[in-house]
Structure formats: C-alpha cells, structure tokens
Amino acid sequence: MEQMLIALFTVVVGVLGCITYFVGSNFILDFIFPTTGSNATKNIQKSAAIRPWLFMGPAIILLTVYLVYPVINSVWLSFHGPSGKEFIGIDNYTWLFGDAKFLESFLNNMMWLIVVPAASTFFGLMAAALTDRISWGNIAKSLIFMPMAISFIGASIIWKFVYDYRGDSADQIGILNALMVHFGAEPQAWIAMPFWNSFFLMIILIWIQTGFAMVILSAALRGIPEETIEAAILDGANPLQVFLKIKMPQMWGTVAVVWTTITILVLKVFDIVMAMTNGQWGSQVLANYMFDWMFRGHDFGRSATIALVIMVLVLPVMVWNVRNLKNEN
Amino acid sequence: MDSIVGKNSALTWAVNISVVVLVLLWTIPTFGLLVSSIRDKDQLVSTGWWTSFSSVERNLIRRSAPASEQTKADDLYVLKGNVFADKTGEITAFGWNSKDPTAFKPGDTAQMRKGKMLQVNADGAYVLSSPTPHTRKKGTRIFITSVEAPIFTLDNYSEVLFAEGIGKSFLNTMTVTIPATIIPILIAAFAAYALAWMEFPGRSIMLAMVVGLLVVPLQMSLIPLLRLYTDVGIGKGYLGIWLAHTGFGLPLAIYLLRNYIAGLPREVIESARVDGANDFLIFVKIILPLSFPALASFAIFQFLWVWNDLLIATVFLGNNEEQLVMTGRLREMLGSRGGNWEILTASAFVSIFVPLMVFFSLQKYLVRGLLSGSVKGG
16 A cells, blocks of 8 residues: 555656646746847747747657667667677677577567468458448447457466367366367367467467457548448449448558558567467567567677667668658648 | 448348357457356366356365274274365265276265275265274375356455455556556647647657657667666666656657647637747647547556556566566466466456456547557557
C-alpha cells in the first residue's frame, strides 16, 4: 500500500512539476517581454519566437535522452567489447555474420515478417468485411478485438494452455491435442517441434493483431463512397466482385498502413518467444537473442549490434512514414 | 449494402456462420483460461476444461492411512478412512495392484497378498485389514476409478493472490502504470500544440523526427539507458521506469495529439489570438478542453502498453518482491511452475482482468485513437 501512495505522490509531484514548469516559464517569458508598454510589438515577436521552445522543451529533452542518444550510443557500443569500454573494431559484426544462432534468429524473423502481417491483415480484412454485414457485427468486432488488450505474456499463457501436451497415455488437457486425439491423430508437443513451432508462436501474435487490422480496415471499408458500389451493383456485379474489384482497390493505402504497423511490431517480437520457448528448438528471434546476450551473455557490444540489426530492418518503414508525412503537408 | 445481402438468404447465413466461427476461434482460448482458473486443481490437470461441466471419471492412486493409525479389532489389524479425503465422489471400481487397477466393484472385498483384505465402498470409505501388523509408514496404495461432480472454486485465486505473490505484483504494476500513464500526457500535449499551431523555424523537421522516432525499436535504448542510469545513479527502481515509459511513450503521444489538435478549427484559435490571448492561454483555455477525446485515446494506449509491458520492466526494475510486476511474475511462473496450470491460469487472469475492463469500457476511445493515425508497436 505504501508504494501506491508513493506512486500517487509521484503523480502529483510529476503533474505539479509539469504545471509549474509550463506556467512558470510562460509567466517569466511574459514578465521579461511584457506585451504592454513601449516595446510591445517587439516583445510580442520575441516571446512568440521563444515560446514554442518552452512548450517543447521537456519533450525534446526526453526524446533526446530516451531515443536519440541511445541510437547513437548503440552504434558506438557495437564497436566495443562486452563491457562497452574497449574498442574492438568490427569484431562484433564479423562475429554476428558467422554466428549460427544469429542466422537462425534472422531467418525466423523474416518468416515472422512474412506470415504475421499477411495473416493478420487477411483475417482482419475478412472480419471487417463480414461483420459490417450483420446485425450483431459490433459485438463480434469487440470480441475479435479483445486480445489487443491482453499482454503478450498473458496471451502466451493462454496459448500455452491450448498447445499443452502430455504423454500419449494421459488425457490431453490442451484443446489442440484433444482435437488431434479426437480425430484419431497422435498428440504433438507443438512448441518443441523445430521449424513448425515458430508458426505456433506466430498464431499468438496473429490472434492479437487481427483485431487491430480489423478496426482500421473496417473504418476504411465504411469510408468507401457508396456511389462506386451502387454503380457496380447496377452493372450486375456480384458481392464478391464488388469487394475485389471496387472496394479493394480503394483500400490499398489503408492496407499498407496496417501492414507496416504490424511489421514494426513483428520485428520487435520478444515476449512471446521468451515465454513460450525462450529461443529453444530453433525458434529464436532477434529481439530475444539480443536480450539473451544482454542478460545471460553480459556482452553489451554484441547485444547492441543485434539491436542495430533490428533498427536497420525498421529503417525503410521509418523513411516511408516520414516521406508520407511530407506528402501530406 | 443491406439490399445485396437481403436478396440472398444463403449468403446471409454464410456470413453469419463465418462470423460465428471467427468469434469462437478468437474467444475460445481466453474462455478456456477463465474456466480453468476456477476449476478444482486436481480436475484441471486430469480432464480438459471443455468437459468441466459434466461429471468426470478418473483413475487415481490414493494411499491408505499410515501404519501408525492402525487399530486392532478381533485378530485383525485395521486401517480405515475415506479415499476422497475432503472431497466427494463415487467409486466405480478399485484395485490394489497396478496391473489391474479396476479389478473390483465397490463393496467387494479384494484379497491381497499375505492375507490382507481391502474393501472400498462406493462412497469412498475403505477398510484395509491384515492378520499381521501394518508396516508401511506412508500407507498402502489403493487404485480407484471414481466419478466426480464438477468442482468450481475460487481457491486458485486466493492462492495466487496471497501465497504466490500476484497480489503484491498487482500493486507493483499499478505503481508503475499510474504515473507512467499520466505524466507523458501534459508534456506531449504542449509539444503537440507547438507542432500544430505555432510558427517557428525547424517545425517540420521536429515533426519528422517525432514520426521517425515512432518506430525506433525499444531494444536500441535498453543498453545505453541501463548504462546511463548506472552512471547517473538512478539504478533499478520506479523513478527510472517512470521516466523510461514517459520517454518511450512520447512519440506516439505527440503524434496522436498533434493530429487531433491540428484538426481543430482554425477560426477558434485565430479569434482568440485576435482577442490578445497568447499561446499559453489559448492552449490551456481552448485546446486542452477540446482535446479530451485525443487525450483519452492516448491515455488508454499508454495504460495498456505500460500495464502489459514485460521488456522495460525486466530491464529497469529489479527482480525482488518490491519491484516484480505482474508480467514479470507470470514469466517467472512459466519457468518455475510450468505444470501448475491452476496457478498459471488464475495468475494470468488476474493480470489481464484490468486491461480487459479498461478495454471494454473505453473501447470507443481506443478505436478513435487507432484510427487517428498509427499505433505504437513497442
């Protein structure tokens, strides 16, 4: 209980601190450059030039310390040894490209990168298109969207229970193996099957992300002008044709947004792999491998190098986003 | 669109059925977890949760009372008791030998080695008698096949909340989440307003930077910040994680809020400026109240994100009782209690309960936030 009080106290102090900063700094600005008196016009101009930086000051400092500095520091670290102190040139990189586990992680990440965004977008699109046509669509949407609120680790427990495996003789309490037995097949230890286990982990992320894709795509579907659809129906198009030939072409932009957002998420997937297999049985991914080298390997240099690989993979999306922003303005 | 569907009832059926299938696929895993978490722990590990509403038949191995409890009646040494202990059920068969555990019907008397006799009644009461004194300290094995009524209980919850430390972790998670949700909002709102409505050199570059930082993987930040914290002396603790979540949440916060604030009608702001209000007053008096929906959207994102986070908590918080958050505790349990499903399911449900409540009650804002641009991926 005591620490809850500390937390609440922090909230109060933090919020008050922010308020004090913003109110105080603006007050001082108005005090130094009063908007009345002889130099009013000049003062207004001066304070208008300074005020934006007062507004953005805390944000700029936090962003610099927490995101910009680390990127630069990681590059620097990648040329240094385990403790991050001694310079070792490109050794980390040569190690990286010869490391079998890194190769495995990289290839697995690529697989995740293809399967998860594609499947989530597909199911999301399907759910969006179908739920828009029925009376209880909103309830259905809510339920499909629900996993979004569940933590990756919680989802991992939920699915570990689905995949649960016990020896041939015992009753299966995991629903997937129970179904296998019901249909006369052998129960399997799903998450310990090299190669295929990655797909069983991907299902968890697809399960979580489909709702997100559905919500965005559903809004896009509703945004399609009615006239284009009506015209197609008058021309005798069936519902499937309307969907594929009229609606889809107008949605590619949204699909791209959904796809890239999930792609970014997939590149950073960590909790699920850590909780389900911790990279065993050939299911390692970059983010978890990086974590491995950070906490079990205690090698900051190598760990930072792996993080940089993730960063490089994210870069195209970053560039694309920034360019889109420029086009919008 | 209704008109298309209306004409074709087969299609309507197909759509309805497909949605039912989708919804079932998406909810069954969570439902299974919930049902399992309130089942009796012995039943949970022996039968699937989908059978939990019907009686279950199970093969069990029980032990008789230890030799120390034997009594002497006539010439026989007798051990008495009930195989169900504190539970109820019905015996359908029993045995004394692992080769044939269902050899006898309830009420029969089984002849064992050395003149021993075992009788088990349908209600579980057993009598084990022997012409010589019993010697087994742990008792003799009794094989039973029993039918048990389904048992639902909240025992699992009381165990995880009080004995397994989930209750404490729940508080730790709250401690992390509340400040880390509220503090970024103000900082981001001011910056968002500046980016949306104030004129200054470098504005578009700043905005581009925010958008660029949206996708920077957290993994990049972990090691540099850990080192920085050590150098500065923050170490592992709540202050460090509050600041970290604030920093990592800012790009999304600024981006979402800027999109919203930039969409507010220009006339409102212009007329306030004409009336002589400076940007500070405009922001506090006009922008903040109008931006409530966007602030709520971000607050929900940040809340869900911080509550569900494992990575940042693992890196910036200690592993001790005072600091272990729920996600971290769950992860630890998966390792140490991997087979104890009664503990895992109940713990997992405790941890997802709050986010689910937030989700269902504030879904409107969440959806609005999602639609206004992008989401954070972690």
